């Protein structure tokens with residue numbers, strides 16, 4: 001019959017880059033111009049939950065994000081779906097009498113239902129969690145046998161930063177050399193247990209969608225600024241080596257210095273050209289910079305106004321939270337004002 005349906009549900013946390021990906025050498029395949037390093041968060045606080053379903057009754061691929069149907073016609077979704085279909089294997093459920101062969105997957109359609117437990121497109125890397133979860137859940141449904149690194153190369157084509165959410169802990173996205181992107185993959189540098197007293201606080205000051213997407217921001221800068229090339233060629237490679245050392249040795253002062261330095265670099269680019277980093281809360285930034293003398297905390301911003309603070313232990317995090325709440329109590333003018341404490345984690 002046509003009434004059966006098979007489903008898979010997965011949960012994927014977002015990740016926060018401490019050495020940023022900024023700038024693409026290939027727009028379609030999403031190949032970056034530098035390596036990047038991130039920390040994957042705890043899914044209890046910032047994650048995407050996605051259920052995927054396949055049934056002979058489905059006549060199109062369809063997707064709902066936070067309850068609203070969204071189009072899958074974009075190139076990025078299509079690239080992910082095509083890659084996954086081409087790697088699918090036979091799926092059998094003997095109890096239900098279901099068999100989907102490798103060949104069947106070419107014409108079977110899927111429904112995708114996805115929820116973010118945090119503001120979408122507000123610079124909290126919702127696309128990272130979202131696309132990683134989409135690829136991971138579909139790969140399970142379709143019995144794709146590739147390992148996480150190979151899956152990361154597929155997620156990368158959905159959203160660059162998504163490739164890093166396939167792993168927990170500390171993750172490096174290697175830019176790769178190949179034109180087809182086969183070596184532009186994520187690898188785990190250290191798992192979530194490696195440095196388990198790091199605490200991540202995200203000060204969500206706005207849930208509004210950012211004005212400029214990361215994609216258009218990067219494009220402007222690559223085309224118009226020499227700075228971004230200088231950053232990719234001269235600055236980031238050294239920082240990557242130092243950051244890997246800092247993580248390996250759990251050297252918080254070095255980790256904090258590098259994290260803060262890299263976010264400032266991206267912000268400089270912002271001042272020169274783009275609006276992507278709508279850095280609305282200068283007051284918060286100044287406060288955070290004043291914490292820098294004593295490296296108790298590292299801060300970093302992605303493509304939005306929300307601050308990510310990384311503290312080297314729980315005691316320091318508690319103090320930091322007190323100060324945050326003292327200086328920035330919930331504000332009736334802000335559409336959202338909350339603090340999320342997260343740990344590093346693994347994919348569930």
Ligand code: PMV
Nearest residue numbers: 017020021159160161214302
């Ligand atoms: O993956 P995208 O296209 O949303 O770009 C993300 C870029 C930053 O978050 C600003 C940096 C990074 O490395 O995650």
